[in-house]
Amino acid sequence: MSDIGSRLAELRQRIRHHEERYYIHNDPQISDAEFDELLHELERLEADHPDLVALDSPTQRVGGRTVEGFATVEHIVPMLSLDNAYNEEELRAFDERVRRVIAKGAVDATAAAAEPEPIAYIAELKIDGLSIALTYEDGRLLRGATRGDGARGEDVTANVRTIRAIPLSLRRSGPAVPPGRVEIRGEVYLPRAAFEKLNREMEQAGDPLFANARNTAAGTMRNLDPSLVSKRGMGAFVYQLVDGRSPGSAPLALAPADAASGEGLRYDTHAATLEALAAWGLPVESHWRRCANIEEVVAFCAEWGDRRQALEFDTDGVVIKVDDLALREKLGATAKFPRWATAFKFPAQQATTTLTAIDVNVGRTGAVTPYAVLEPVKVAGSTISMATLHNAEDVARKDVRPGDRVLIEKGGDVIPKVVKAILPHPDGVPRGEPWQMPTHCPECRSLLHRDDEEVVWRCENTSCPARLRRSLEHFASRTAMNVEGLGASLVDQLIDQGLVHDYADLYHLTPEQLETLVVAPKEPKSERAVARKLGKVGRNVVAQLERSKSNDLSRLIYALGIRHVGEKAAATLARHFRSMDRLMTEPVEALQSVSEIGPVVAASVRAFAEEPRNQQLVRKLKAAGVNMDSQAPEPSDQPGPLSGKTYVLTGTLTSMSREEATAALERLGGKVSGSVSKKTTCVVFGADAGSKLEKAEKLGVERMDEAQFLAFLSAYN
Template sequence: MATEKDPAQEIQQLTERINYLNYQYYQNSRSEVPDFEFDMMLKRLQELEEQHPDLRQSNSPTLRVGGTITKNFKTVYHTWPMLSLGNTYSEEELREFDKRVTKAIGENVEYVCEQKFDGVAISLTYEKGKFTQGATRGDGTRGDDITANVRTIHDVPLQVHGEDYPELFEVRGEVFMPLPVFEQLNNEREEAGEQLLANPRNAASGTLKQQDSAVVASRKLGCFSYSFHCANSPFDTHSESLQAIQKWGFEVSDTWRKCSSIEEVLAYINEWETRRFELPIATDGVVVKVNSYALQEELGFTSKSPRWAIAYKYAAMSASTVLQGIQYQVGRTGAVTPVALLEPVQLAGTVVKRASVHNANEIQRLDLRLGDTVFVEKGGEIIPKITGVDLEKRPADSQAIAYPTQCPACSTDLVRSEGEANFYCPNEKGCPPQIKSKLEHFISRKAMNIDGLGPETIEQLYTTGLVQNAADLYDLTFEQLVGLERMGEKSANNILKSLEKSKETPYDRVLFALGIRFVGSTVAKKLAEQLPDLEALRGATYEELIAINEIGGRIANSVLEYFQDSDHVQLVERLKAAGLKLKAEHTAPAVESDTLAGSTFVISGVFESVSRDELQQLITSHGGKVVSSISAKLSYLVAGDKMGPAKLEKANKLGIKILSENDFLQMISK
């Protein structure tokens, strides 16, 4: 009869075994066991940890899948400041850097050249070989604690390998989103009718700030480690530390190189100007560091950056091609956006056929004409942009581009509001691309998240007359859906189930899904917090709306205009009848005192011990009111770090009392 294993011992054995197998797979590209066997071990570990949560180890591989919800990221201070580097774009300035270094040191210097990856800098802290903290760069002195999210990145070891590591050390790295993952994510966003992410760096940054670490895990972020920090470093050079941390299990890009002279540095830079496009991550330059730690210490720092390192940045890649035409796209808000159609040209490793022109002002500024030879630049953005025209190649019979005066989709006269760059089609109820884009926005992941419905199905539903607005979706029947082209019974049932499930979507996301102009997901949450049901929102006055923190006049007017339209009111009533949640489930913060009764507050800046949302709740719970703008009637300005100088100046000019974070907390503690 088999004896039952001790849970603590089995958890430890499984943790060590799976971490070892992960190391072999991700670092050495070697699979030592079949996938099924690995999955069974991981499943067994998860079961044991669920039964004995107190026995889960801090380096457990189950943490890789995420699931931790972080409401607020606490601020942590860096033991070693994360300073920025000085930038240069020229060979001459690099040679000047080398002269300054050699003059200060008085000898020949060995450098290390590394790719300047376009990602997000993080610090990784290890105690006794175990990963204990991951933090963003922040302002260089302090950053956000994102430990739960960093644990999901496979390139970050939860337990270092070997035994020759210090008891406490820190590794710096660059978190990035691999280009194939970025392209896949943007394809999914396009299908869901969401705005495309501009570049992989922004995508990585936004991912690291996700509150749900399971979302982070799904994004498959990577991390290249590039520096080591310790109170008493066991290494004499930066290159030795790179070799050591790679041996310990950190992912170090093999693109770095030791260079014995500035000439070798320049050769490395020239070599990688084109080779960098072969990498799975965007890179925009080269970091040059003095290799010797002793010499680094001798050279020291300025107030902002080390004197022993510099970043050489490549110029943005540019190419010339012929402008063949302009395509005008109509978006969800009716904005008409021009897109340049180009003769295909190779640029930064890809073939470019389209480029952004932004608006009519840009066409006029560039004096674009059909047939022009234009300069196209790609600086990491998803869509390249036109930066100029080669006038020497302009055809003699070229004609200026006439921006349309009517909507390209429905022929309605375009309008242009004062102070706005875009032309708009005002026919929101009869312009097909606007109607379809609104429907696509409604079903998107950040809104109602209705699986099974995508742009193609929306197109079918619209053209067949089954759906003209969001409320029509909830009237769809099985018979109507299976009657569509390429729609099977299983797909039809899945759509109906997803529509039913969407009725559980929280109120703030339903509010976002309505597509009220200027009401994004963040604004929708703010509105839902202060006006907890749709009736309260519909009945709110302009003054009540702008009194909500971060809600300005433009948003307030847009909300008021939306509910003044009888069709919108009817739409909302139909959605309510369909069973959608039009009331927030959270309750208002409990009233603790009337200490702040009759006082109004503006919150600005970043705070150490509390978040802005927590400050707002504290003010409300003690009888005060948070407003968005500074006026003579304001009682207090609660000022944090990095607050805008304009607000501070206006408050001082009006004689408004300014409170620090501690001043405010002391005020309510009384």
């Protein structure tokens, strides 16, 4: 290597070393000025020798170009979320489930019969940030992607590269760096100091402040300008290694760089994995601890509930994982969560403030719900100015009144709620009058109604502007017609300008109409709440609408917002009836004959179909070119061995989820029902089964425990 080449290599290595000291270990060995001097020398040398600039050089973190948008990334192994535990009992229940499953799988029958062995766990602080998947190829950072919906995320590589805690290339001393592609998962976050600094700058510029660090971190990662991301001072921690060969679970099997045999390099424990990640120069949060049993986990959670305020980042809990990776594989995952991990949530954060008013909000179905307007107060880093009050009865029961001093609570992502009024008022302020539910809709002045059995008051006017607004938002939402860009503020504009009166009108919007609308960017993603012309975004919305015309019928049924018809029922209806025409004309008996469609849903679909205004709407959508058919695979008409039989599942099964058990029975032609009757063929019960099992006993219905159920299923395989 030339002298220049070796000087470049040395500089890059030294800079990376100091980046690690500063951004990962928070323990710098040189001053900022000295660090800048090293970086400047490298920049000068690279400027003179552009042919020697490597992509993983520390000077190449910020590409300098604004990106157009983010490409979609499919996660080969889904990024599952974690089940939660809110107290000690739930932690112990998690441990018992784990031990039960493992004991059941034991080869030695006597070992299974004995008290299950204690399980060792790794407890890690849960970082309140944005999940990220980093792909390294032959040790070099190739890609960074967000979690997205777990199956698909966004490619945010340009932004990830600017985060100095994340190495552009892995350190090659210590344990072998895996060749080929490897995915490392973790969390990017905004350190508290960086968040406070950012808000000080916003304040000085007279701009609105950011509400909390987590949302700001998420918004930052989705910013199209990497140089802005670079300035924010984001941090990162990693906690998982994935190789893509073990869907659902997360063990790893990697070939070591020097293994001639090609046998996978395998860490046996999560602790060894974390140590390897740290040795490769990746940021691993240092407070993790190996706990020999669940009691040590409980102690760790209690300890950090108190200590976390002293940390430099926000944490909302502790993640607990089975340490032994072979046991993890045995435990597997449900459709939603791995069975070998849980997230302990620290207790909710509370604050007191003044309730200035109680207002109401009109929803998509006309439901009118009260909420509390609060004097803004800080709770756990966010400013709270509103809290939910659920319904009129909730307000009456809590007897909170405007002017009261109230206790509010915020737990995780949940909308804050009003716990109670503090009585008497600490400053001796006399109480106001009890709050009354308004008699008329605040938006359209229609008289509000309430069914005898319901707690919710409703505006029954189907053309109420407030209902239309919420309906359109629902229609466009990701799980419905999925029209990106058609959010709340744009919907407001469309209604105010009289451009849209129903769903079908959306399909007659022109790019010219949308381009000129002026819309404020929606919170909390917005950088600054500045109104701007829609321009290109407007054109894109029209393109998105055009694309949505070819959605499957299931999305359309869900998007129509028929009461009681959720995503799952919509998919079932689409699969069975195949076309909108058929769905609109089926008698209620036919609707109800479909497995999983109950009388309430059937009646609601029928009522929707009989309303002339809805028939008109469907005709309009059809005329606009919206697809009215289902392409989903038709349910098999082949009778299975369990045809005509009805099963009820109750309690917790340890070897499979409720959905898996349902699918297994349905594949064999059986029907799964939610309630036990004389017609029930058999009740399958797991741990903690309650009243359904009792009822089955009383009615003399056949019963199977989990072991019998598994044997029963295997007889058909």
